[in-house]
Amino acid sequence: MESYHNHCCSQNHEKGCNHQDRCISIVPIFNHLEDEQMDEILNVVRSVTYKKGEFIYRQGESSDSLYIIHSGKVRIYRLSESGKEQVLRILNPGDFTGELALFKEGTHETYAEAMVDSSICLINRDDLQQFLMKYPSISLHILSEFSNRLEQTEKQTARFATEKVETRIALFFADCMDKESKSNAIELPMSRKDLASYLGTTPETLSRKITELEKDGYIKQRSNKIIEIIDLDELLLV
Amino acid sequence: MESYHNHCCSQNHEKGCNHQDRCISIVPIFNHLEDEQMDEILNVVRSVTYKKGEFIYRQGESSDSLYIIHSGKVRIYRLSESGKEQVLRILNPGDFTGELALFKEGTHETYAEAMVDSSICLINRDDLQQFLMKYPSISLHILSEFSNRLEQTEKQTARFATEKVETRIALFFADCMDKESKSNAIELPMSRKDLASYLGTTPETLSRKITELEKDGYIKQRSNKIIEIIDLDELLLV
DNA sequence: CTATTGAATTGATTTATATCAATTTTTTTG
DNA sequence: CAAAAAAATTGATATAAATCAATTCAATAG
Numbered sequence: 001m002e003s004y005h006n007h008c009c010s011q012n013h014e015k016g017c018n019h020q021d022r023c024i025s026i027v028p029i030f031n032h033l034e035d036e037q038m039d040e041i042l043n044v045v046r047s048v049t050y051k052k053g054e055f056i057y058r059q060g061e062s063s064d065s066l067y068i069i070h071s072g073k074v075r076i077y078r079l080s081e082s083g084k085e086q087v088l089r090i091l092n093p094g095d096f097t098g099e100l101a102l103f104k105e106g107t108h109e110t111y112a113e114a115m116v117d118s119s120i121c122l123i124n125r126d127d128l129q130q131f132l133m134k135y136p137s138i139s140l141h142i143l144s145e146f147s148n149r150l151e152q153t154e155k156q157t158a159r160f161a162t163e164k165v166e167t168r169i170a171l172f173f174a175d176c177m178d179k180e181s182k183s184n185a186i187e188l189p190m191s192r193k194d195l196a197s198y199l200g201t202t203p204e205t206l207s208r209k210i211t212e213l214e215k216d217g218y219i220k221q222r223s224n225k226i227i228e229i230i231d232l233d234e235l236l237l238v
Numbered sequence: 239m240e241s242y243h244n245h246c247c248s249q250n251h252e253k254g255c256n257h258q259d260r261c262i263s264i265v266p267i268f269n270h271l272e273d274e275q276m277d278e279i280l281n282v283v284r285s286v287t288y289k290k291g292e293f294i295y296r297q298g299e300s301s302d303s304l305y306i307i308h309s310g311k312v313r314i315y316r317l318s319e320s321g322k323e324q325v326l327r328i329l330n331p332g333d334f335t336g337e338l339a340l341f342k343e344g345t346h347e348t349y350a351e352a353m354v355d356s357s358i359c360l361i362n363r364d365d366l367q368q369f370l371m372k373y374p375s376i377s378l379h380i381l382s383e384f385s386n387r388l389e390q391t392e393k394q395t396a397r398f399a400t401e402k403v404e405t406r407i408a409l410f411f412a413d414c415m416d417k418e419s420k421s422n423a424i425e426l427p428m429s430r431k432d433l434a435s436y437l438g439t440t441p442e443t444l445s446r447k448i449t450e451l452e453k454d455g456y457i458k459q460r461s462n463k464i465i466e467i468i469d470l471d472e473l474l475l476v
Numbered sequence: 477c478t479a480t481t482g483a484a485t486t487g488a489t490t491t492a493t494a495t496c497a498a499t500t501t502t503t504t505t506g
Numbered sequence: 507c508a509a510a511a512a513a514a515t516t517g518a519t520a521t522a523a524a525t526c527a528a529t530t531c532a533a534t535a536g
Contacts, residue, residue, distance in 0.1 A: 078392065081409060081474070084400035088392055100389050103381040109389055132374060139377035140341065140370060146384040147341040153391045154316065154326055155347070160398035161438030162322035164492070171319060192514060200399030205493060207515050224502075224514080236319070402522070430484060443523055445485050462484085462532080 023047055023070040023121035026094045029141040037135060044127040049119045056112035056120060057098065063108055065122045067098040072118020075194065078110045087197040088153075090115070090189050099142070102128065115190075165201045166209050170235045172199060173219070177229060185228040192224075213238070261285055261308040261359035264332045267379040275373060282365040287357045294350040294358060295336065301346055303360045305336040310356020313432065316348045325435040326391075328353070328427050337380070340366065353428075403439045404447050408473045410437060411457070415467060423466045430462075451476070 024030045024045060025038065033041070047070065050056060056067055059079060074091040088110060091097055097112055102125055132139045159168050172195075176186040188195060196206040210227075213219045218235040220228040229235065262268045262283055263276065271279070285308065288294060294305055297317060312329040326348060329335055335350055340363055370377045397406050410433075414424040426433060434444040448465075451457045456473040458466040467473065 078396050080396045080400040082401055082405060086396040086399045088395070099381075100385045103378065103385040104389075109393070129378065132378060134374075136371045136374040136377060139374060139381065140367065143337075143341040143377065143380060143384065146381065146388065147338045150384065150388050150391065151338050151342075151347055153388065153395060157326070157391060157395045157398060158316050158318045158324040160395060161324045161435070162318040163320055166492095167320060193512095197399070202494060203514065204495080204516085208493095211515080404522095440524060441484065442486085442525080446523095449485080 023119070024068060026070070027068050027096065028094065029096065029138060029145055032137070032141065033135065041123070041131060044123060046122045047119060048122060049117065050114040052114055052116050054114050056114065057108050059108055059111050061108050063098055063100075063102060064125045065098055066096055066102055066125075066128055067112065068096045068121040068123070069093050070119040070121050072120075073115040074118060074120075075113050075115050075190070076110050077113070077197070085197055086200070087190070087194045089198075090194075092189075096145075099146075160200050165199065165205055166212070166238050168199050168201075169206070169209055169213070170218075170238050173227065173229060174232060174236055177232060184230075184232075185222060185226055188225050188227065261357070262306060264308070265306050265334065266332065267334065267376060267383055270375070270379065271373065279361070279369060282361060284360045285357060286360060287355065288352040290352055290354050292352050294352065295346050297346055297349050299346050300344075301336055301338075301340060302363045303336055304334055304340055304363075304366055305350065306334045306359040306361070307331050308357040308359050310358075311353040312356060312358075313351050313353050313428070314348050315351070315435070323435055324438070325428070325432045327436075328432075330427075334383075337384075398438050403437065403443055404450070404476050406437050406439075407444065407447055407451070408456075408476050411465065411467060412470060412474055415470060422468075422470075423460060423464055426463050426465065 024041060030038065030041065050072070056074060057063065069091045071093055074095075074097070075087060076089050076091060076097060077085050077087045079085055091112075098108075100109065132142075159171060163171065173186060176189075177184075180186060190198065192206055193203050196203045199206065201209075210219070210221065213235070214221055218229075218231050218238070220230060222228050262279060268276065268279065288310070294312060295301065307329045309331055312333075312335070313325060314327050314329060314335060315323055315325045318324055329350075336346075338347065370380075397409060401409065411424060414427075415422075418424060428436065430444055431441050434441045437444065439447075448457070448459070451473070452459055456467075456469050456476070458468060460466050
């Protein structure tokens, strides 16, 4: 069993967002708005900081806010029916979460845990819905974001269903390359344990497969987090 | 390799929607609207029929419409990177698809194939976006629908990642029971071959596991499509 | 209604990956 | 910086599920 620390949240630093601290201006779903509209939203946004290991929300809790990552890193995971943990995604600044419980009735199906000290912006459910009715273009941006997520998740599902672990690892590396195409090296966005969970395998198997890929000359482990991709095309044929 | 028939579509019966044929009135994302607004939308909706085996769209095609199932049954599937087919979902009357390519740039990532003769309503991309800007509540309904789908897909991903085939089958049966709780029997919504694909396994393994569940007294196969659930609670502990 | 085709089942075998256990390496903390 | 804890690796083994092949069963067309 994992041991995620459940710190007390009472000492969280909570304050209204001020204009220097434009937490929402980095968010794709809002940053297209006029300054005036942005200010209006900023008035109802609260900012909360979470220490490493603290939970933004837990599975089963009811939801009333949209959470936007201002700084830090958040792990979203769920516990499956049989109680095993599965990492769904890692949120970085500009990403948001909590929307599932916002637009439908029901409770959170996932856990959101701060991986490092993180600053999160909150928008209340009612406030958000009012803005969506007032500024319909925000909805279109959220719909676009949802579409991307849905597609991403469906792709991941198909990979689990049809590809073997080695291929899933290769495809994950390829995805990372797309995002940071600057160099031919990628930085793993999470620990091996989390990556194993994300890829639907075990740390042991992940370790072995990575070693194997290195032996076959497709990749090179520069450090624990940095992996150099030597031959992406060949890697994808694995 | 599968052999999905690629009929010629030229003989499709295409017509504007009239008011007797309120294809969109059965759709959760529209049926909350005033009659007046509904009429307005009906004016831009087209209706197209597809014969069994025909494709509504294919992976890689660009998209410009939202497709709403009026009658019939549609299979959505994708081909994974290695070329294997994975059934993602089966659409029934009232369900819609095509939205992914509608709200983001890019092409379809999936195939939509009529499993039986089906009547589909189309709404053009630009028309839809205009309505969303004019009647923001529609967006909220689509967002709600997206949320459900996203949650469903993430749940499925987690099941692939953490549960063995036998458990996935049991959970699928349980989901079916939720939907048709009237009796203690369920009707499989697709062929065994498709179900195997949907559950990320092979027809052979599916067949064996179902036989096993029957031997152990959890279920009883009434016919090929009808399965009686004898002990759901025990089934879920498998 | 029978013949043909495709779907589903059953059997034998192989393969990928999980599991259990023991080290080694890395990170954290006092 | 040293000690402790956690993470990652490596090895040996067990197991679930895929694959290949053969039959049986069900659906469809002539």
